[in-house]
Structures are given as C-alpha cells and as structure tokens.
Amino acid sequence: MADSQLVAQIKEKFADVEVDAEQRLVVSPDQLPGLMKELRDTFGFDFLSNLTAVDYPEYFEVVYHPCRIRDAAMVTVKTRADKKRPRVPSVCGLWGAANWQEREVYDLFGIVFEGHPDLRRIFLEDDFPGHPLRKSFPLAEQREYVGG
Amino acid sequence: MQPRLETEEVIVNLGPQHPSTHGVFRMILRLEHEVITEAIPVVGYLHRGLEKLAEVRTYTQIIPYTDRLDYLAAMLNNLGYVQAVEKLAGIEVPERAEYIRVICAELSRIASHLLFVATFAMDVGAITGFMYPFRDRERVLDLLEMVSGSRLTVSYMRVGGVAEDLPEEFLPALKKFLDDLPACIDEYNGLITGNEIFQARTKYVGRLDPQVAINYGISGPVLRASGVYYDLRKLRPYGIYDRFDFEVPLGKNGDCFDRFVVRIKEIEQSARIIRQAVEQLPEGPVMGKVPKVLRPPKGAEVYHEIEGAKGVLGYYLVSDGSNRPYRMHVRAPSFINLGLINEMVRGWKVADVIAILGSIDICLGEVDR
Numbered sequence: 001m002a003d004s005q006l007v008a009q010i011k012e013k014f015a016d017v018e019v020d021a022e023q024r025l026v027v028s029p030d031q032l033p034g035l036m037k038e039l040r041d042t043f044g045f046d047f048l049s050n051l052t053a054v055d056y057p058e059y060f061e062v063v064y065h066p067c068r069i070r071d072a073a074m075v076t077v078k079t080r081a082d083k084k085r086p087r088v089p090s091v092c093g094l095w096g097a098a099n100w101q102e103r104e105v106y107d108l109f110g111i112v113f114e115g116h117p118d119l120r121r122i123f124l125e126d127d128f129p130g131h132p133l134r135k136s137f138p139l140a141e142q143r144e145y146v147g148g
Numbered sequence: 149m150q151p152r153l154e155t156e157e158v159i160v161n162l163g164p165q166h167p168s169t170h171g172v173f174r175m176i177l178r179l180e181h182e183v184i185t186e187a188i189p190v191v192g193y194l195h196r197g198l199e200k201l202a203e204v205r206t207y208t209q210i211i212p213y214t215d216r217l218d219y220l221a222a223m224l225n226n227l228g229y230v231q232a233v234e235k236l237a238g239i240e241v242p243e244r245a246e247y248i249r250v251i252c253a254e255l256s257r258i259a260s261h262l263l264f265v266a267t268f269a270m271d272v273g274a275i276t277g278f279m280y281p282f283r284d285r286e287r288v289l290d291l292l293e294m295v296s297g298s299r300l301t302v303s304y305m306r307v308g309g310v311a312e313d314l315p316e317e318f319l320p321a322l323k324k325f326l327d328d329l330p331a332c333i334d335e336y337n338g339l340i341t342g343n344e345i346f347q348a349r350t351k352y353v354g355r356l357d358p359q360v361a362i363n364y365g366i367s368g369p370v371l372r373a374s375g376v377y378y379d380l381r382k383l384r385p386y387g388i389y390d391r392f393d394f395e396v397p398l399g400k401n402g403d404c405f406d407r408f409v410v411r412i413k414e415i416e417q418s419a420r421i422i423r424q425a426v427e428q429l430p431e432g433p434v435m436g437k438v439p440k441v442l443r444p445p446k447g448a449e450v451y452h453e454i455e456g457a458k459g460v461l462g463y464y465l466v467s468d469g470s471n472r473p474y475r476m477h478v479r480a481p482s483f484i485n486l487g488l489i490n491e492m493v494r495g496w497k498v499a500d501v502i503a504i505l506g507s508i509d510i511c512l513g514e515v516d517r
Contacts, residue, residue, distance in 0.1 A: 046362050047378075050451065050462050052477040063464065065451055065479075069362055069376060072383035076451065097365025100487040108199075123192035123516060132200050139204060 006043065006075070013038060024076040029088045032079050036064070036091050044068050045075065048095035053105045055135045060086045060111055066095075081111055090116040108133040155180065160498070164193050168271055168502045171512030175489070175501070182497045187490045191483075194516035202476040207233050207307060207442045210476065215301040217478060218514040220263050221457035223249075223256035223292065226305035231386060232452035232463035233307045237444040244432040245309035246388045250425045251322070252295060252304060254418040259288040260457035261369075261411045261418075264509045268408055269340045271506035272349040277340040284332045287325050294318045307442060309435035319426065329419050333412060341409065350404035354492050354504035358402065364488045368459025368481050370508055373410045374402030380455040391428070392421045404507040411509075441471050458482045458509055478517060482510040 007023045014035055018026040027035050039045040045066035054061045060081040067074045081088050090113035091098045102113040103122040110131035113119060121128065130137050163174035172193035178186040198217070202210045214229045215222040227249055234241060241249075262285035269277030289299040294315050296304035304311050340346055356366070358374040371378055379396045381389040397413035399406030446469030453462040459481025468474040485508050492508075493501045 048365055049367075049453065049460060050464065050477075050479040052464055052479075054466055054475045063451075065462070065464075069378050072378070072380060074384075074451075074453075095365065096360075096363045097484060097487065099364075100484065101365075104483075123195040125192075132197055137200075139200065 003073070006073070010035070010039070010043070010075075022076075024078060026078045026080070029079050029081060032077075033089050033091070033094075035077065036066070036094055039066055039075065039077070040094050044070065045073075048091070048097040048101075049074065051091075051098055051101035051105065053109045053111055053133075055109065055133065057135075059083055060109060062088050062105065062111065064091070086111040087114055088112070089114050090119075092116055107131070110134065157185070162501070164190070168506065169512075170267065170506070170510055171515075173486075173505075173510065173512055173515070175505075177493075177498070177501065179498065184493050184496055184498070184501060187493045187501070189486060189489050191486070191512075191515050194512045196517065198517045199476055199478065202473055204472060206471045207237075207444075207473065210473070211305065211307075212301065212303045214478075215303055216513055217480065217517065218260070218456065218458060218461075218482065218511040219300050220511050221256040221260035222300060222302045223252045223304060224260075224454065224456045224461060226302065227253045227387075228452065228454040228456065228461045228463050230305045230307050231454065232450055232465050233442070233444070235452055236448050236450045236465050236467055237307070237442055239308045239438055240436045241309055241387075242433045242436050243430045244313075245434045245436070247425050247429045248295075248310050248314060248434060249305060249387060250389070250392075251422050251429075252292065252302075252310075254422045254425075255288050255291055255322075256302075257418045257457045258415050259285050259292070260509075261415050262288065264411055265336055265340065265408070265415075268503075268506045268509075269346070271502050272346060274340060274343065274346060277336070277343075277346075280332070280335055280339060284329070287328075291318065291322055291325065294321065306435065306438075308438035309433070313434045322422070322426065326419050326423060329415070333416060336412060341412065347405060349499075349503055350408060350507070352401065353404045353500050354496060354507060356402040356488075356492060360488070360491070361402070365484045366459070366488060368456065368485065369410045369414060370407055370459065370485055372396065373399035373406040375400055380453055380460060384453070386452070386454055392424050394420050404503050407507040407509075443467075443469060443471050445469065453479070456481050458511065458514070459485055478514075480514040480517060482508075482512075482514040483517075486510055486515055 045068050047067040047069050049067045050065040062079050064077040107121040158179045160177045163169040164172040174190040176188040214225040217225045262281040266278045266281035293299050296302040356374050358376045361371050361374050394417045397410050399410050444467035449466040451464045462479030464477040465473050466475040493504050
C-alpha cells in the first residue's frame with residue numbers, strides 16, 4: 001500500500017526500522033514514538049486511521065495504519081510486545097484517535113499502553129476475567145459452565 | 149428566612165435505554181445548571197465479540213456477521229469485507245458483479261443517510277419530518293430485498309462476486325425510485341432543512357474544528373461537514389469507483405446543520421453514481437472463479453478501507469493458511485467518530501447534546517461489535 005519511495009526515506013532516517021516485502025515497517029517499542037512523530041510531523045501522516053493488535057504464538061503485534069488526509073496515502077507500522085508483560089508506548093499524544101483504539105486493544109488483548117491518559121476497559125465490564133481476543137482465551141463452547 | 153441558593157453539580161445518566169442514543173449507548177453527564185461540564189461515554193452494551201467469533205468461522209461464513217456491524221448499511225459492510233478477502237486471496241471479480249456491487253452499496257448509503265435525516269429530525273423535535281424519509285427509505289429496503297431476500301441483513305455479496313444476478317423487476321423499480329428521489333429531497337428540504345426551528349436548533353451548534361477532527365480520526369460525513377476533503381471513493385478508489393463522475397459535498401462551519409446538509413447532498417451524489425452504474429451495467433457472470441475452500445496464503449495480511457456510510461470502514465485480515473482468518477479486525481467508523489463526544493458536547497446544553505450526538509450518526513452494532 002505505501003509507496004516504496006516514502007518507505008526508503010523513512011528507512012534513511014531510522015536505520016533500525018525493518019521493512020518487509022510489502023513495505024510494512026517493523027519497529028521496536030522504544031523506537032515507536034520517535035518514528036511516529038516523524039511520520040506525523042515530517043511526512044504529514046496526520047490521520048491515524050487504524051490501530052489494532054494480533055496475538056502470535058511468540059509475541060503480540062500492535063499494528064498502526066497512519067494515513068495522510070491530502071492524498072490518502074497510508075503506511076503500516078508494526079511493533080512487537082512481549083507475551084508475558086506486553087507494554088507499548090502510547091501514541092495518544094500524537095493522535096487523539098489512538099485514545100479509544102488503545103483502550104480497545106488494552107481491553108481485548110491486555111496490552112498496556114504506557115503514557116495513555118485514561119487506560120480503562122472500554123467494551124467489557126471492569127471485573128471481566130481475562131482478555132478475550134488472546135488466543136489462550138477459550139470460546140464459550142470450550143468454557144465450563146459456572147452459572148447458577 | 150430566605151433559603152440559600154447554591155450552585156450544585158448534577159449528574160444525569162443518559163441511556164443506555166434512551167431513544168435519542170440510537171441504540172444502547174450511555175453517557176454520564178455532569179451538569180452545572182443546564183450546561184455540560186463533562187460527558188463520560190460508556191459503550192460496550194452490544195459487544196458480541198464479533199472479531200473473536202470470526203476466528204472460528206470460514207471466510208464465507210463471516211459475511212452474515214458483517215451485516216450486523218452497521219446494520220443500517222449492510223451492503224457497505226459486505227463490500228468492505230469481501231474486497232478485503234479478495235485482496236488477501238487474489239481473487240478477480242467479474243465486471244457485472246462490480247457494477248451490481250456499486251449499485252447496492254450506494255443504495256445502502258442512501259438508506260443509511262435517509263434514516264439519519266429522519267431520526268435527526270426527530271432528535272430535534274420534528275416528528276413529521278421523521279415520517280417522510282422513512283417512507284422513502286422503505287423503498288430502498290424493498291430494492292435491497294429484491295436482490296437479497298432481506299431488508300437489512302442482506303448478506304448479498306460473496307467473495308468473488310455477488311450471490312445472485314439482479315431480478316427482472318429490480319431495474320425498473322430502481323429507475324422509478326431514482327426518478328422520484330429529487331422530489332423527495334425537495335420535500336425534506338422544505339420540511340426540515342428550511343425549517344426555522346430546525347435551523348435554530350442546529351446552526352452553529354456543536355462546531356467541530358477540522359484539525360481536531362483529523363487528529364481524532366473522525367471520518368465520513370462528519371469530517372466532510374467540517375470542510376475536509378476526504379472521501380476514499382475519490383482519493384483511494386477501490387473497486388470501480390474511479391469510473392464514476394460525482395462530487396464530494398463539503399460543509400463550511402462543521403456544525404450540526406452542516407452535518408445534516410452534507411448527508412442530504414450525499415444522497416443526491418449516490419443517486420448520481422447509481423444512474424451511471426445502471427447505464428454502464430455490462431452483461432456477464434456475477435461470480436468469479438473462487439476455489440471451493442478458500443485458503444489464502446499463510447502469513448498473508450491485508451488492511452482494506454472503503455468509504456462507508458458513517459466514515460472510513462476498514463477490515464484488517466491475517467491469514468494462517470487455513471480456511472479461517474487468524475485475526476479479523478474491523479475499523480468501525482462510528483466507534484472512532486464517537487471518541488470525541490466529550491469534547492464535542494462540553495459547554496453545550498442538555499438539549500444540544502441530543503442534537504450533537506444525533507448529528508454524528510452512530511450505529512451501536514458497529515461501535516460495540
């Protein structure tokens with residue numbers, strides 16, 4: 001989706017950023033805020049369209065899709081969080097759009113976004129046990145019935 | 149002795165069973181006199197875990213679930229999803245199916261916007277104004293029922309095309325509807341848009357600054373009402389949208405009134421697209437070559453966005469090589485558009501909250517997923 005020229009420019013500034021075959025950027029969590037700020041301020045990605053996560057066997061992956069209003073260009077940025085203690089810096093300070101979306105990921109995956117102003121569950125009740133979108137969370141038919 | 153009058157903060161609970169919240173949305177309002185000092189939105193009452201459910205269903209089985217996202221514009225949800233799967237698995241869609249998709253998707257947009265026009269009029273107190281758009285929306289739903297057998301939960305689109313070709317009676321009925329539509333819109337404009345009370349309730353109410361809107365990821369008619377030109381049908385055309393001639397209506401003030409007017413104008417533009425699609429509609433098959441069991445390549449992932457009725461509708465799919473997605477995420481426009489509600493209603497009066505919330509046009513099926 002993102003054009004290779006743009007990705008090459010980003011790569012020039014951030015040597016540690018990995019670029020995969022489909023021009024997606026993979027960055028470590030501590031480098032994420034710097035890269036995102038650069039994307040927003042220098043490259044004009046003013047619209048954080050999507051933010052979500054995927055539970056892979058070895059790590060959690062948080063996926064960002066920043067866009068540009070003027071030409072609808074889009075880049076994919078990914079960062080990986082540890083399985084046991086998943087923590088990723090929040091991008092709320094850059095895009096307000098991240099606020100609810102990070103809360104959603106926190107609610108359903110249990111990934112903590114450091115620096116988020118109001119990290120509470122958003123869909124489920126506060127005392128809900130576990131995080132349903134984790135692969136380890138069983139579906140209803142696999143769960144034991146505990147009701148009265 | 150005179151009783152002392154003190155200012156006291158009052159907390160009012162709005163919803164989740166309040167008709168003006170358009171579903172099961174709840175807001176806790178802190179009031180000073182009649183003015184909102186803070187609105188705490190509470191969502192999740194309709195959370196069904198759709199994304200989790202998708203992980204144990206095949207790619208085709210998920211299509212009916214997408215109907216239940218924004219159930220007021222189900223065709224658009226179908227479209228976004230099947231296009232994402234087609235991208236993931238590299239499937240071609242026949243020309244005729246592409247055109248039928250555009251016709252149905254734009255009809256869905258019209259239905260959604262008509263419902264908005266109706267309910268928004270009622271939100272600000274115009275009960276009669278509610279009846280006319282609803283009457284006409286029923287005709288759109290009849291058209292959708294002709295092609296799919298269902299008014300709302302259509303499940304009409306398939307990976308690789310659409311379920312069935314258009315029935316014989318569809319095109320004449322569609323033509324009649326499109327011919328009647330301008331007169332219907334004149335009626336809404338006469339009855340609602342031009343109404344003095346309606347304008348007093350909506351003009352300059354809940355103004356949304358374009359920069360703030362962009363920062364908060366607001367999209368669709370709400371963003372365009374603030375004057376931001378962002379319509380994926382134009383900027384990042386998907387399917388065959390680059391073949392049609394249409395305009396993107398923009399607002400100036402970003403107030404409730406502009407959000408209303410932009411949607412009415414979008415109905416006209418959608419009708420314009422449908423007319424062109426009907427004119428160009430080619431003959432041929434409506435289903436492409438699709439393997440019996442759909443297994444996208446292992447490790448493939450795709451994020452596909454379309455311009456939904458409420459804003460940018462995105463689907464993120466990850467394949468593990470099996471016949472079920474490893475992960476499906478829906479970027480629901482209503483959910484993200486709602487994220488700014490506290491800032492939008494703060495400083496306004498209780499009655500304006502209803503107007504502002506109504507003007508965002510949320511669908512809780514999509515907010516909560």
